[in-house]
């Protein structure tokens with residue numbers, strides 16, 4: 001029998017978070033590459049190709065950088081089909097994401113702002 005005390009679920013989660021944080025710090029490109037591939041089905045190189053095809057700027061606002069310290073470009077995709085729509089800066093991706101990618105709601109937001 002092991003004398004190692006059993007970790008609580010909270011302690012296990014904290015250890016996993018710390019392990020992930022260290023791994024990401026040690027292998028930033030590898031981590032990002034895996035994330036993009038597993039989440040959006042495209043490689044980091046394909047993502048960069050899409051960005052280049054957009055002229056190296058956000059597909060929505062035209063910003064030439066992701067505009068948040070340490071943040072990378074966002075791969076915008078349809079949540080129903082998974083199809084990649086384009087590459088967005090962080091504010092544009094967050095904005096449409098917070099409004100649930102809902103075209104009617106986004107339209108209402110524009111009406112409200114006018």
Ligand SMILES: [Zn+2]
Nearest residue numbers: 058061089092
């Ligand atoms: Zn943008």
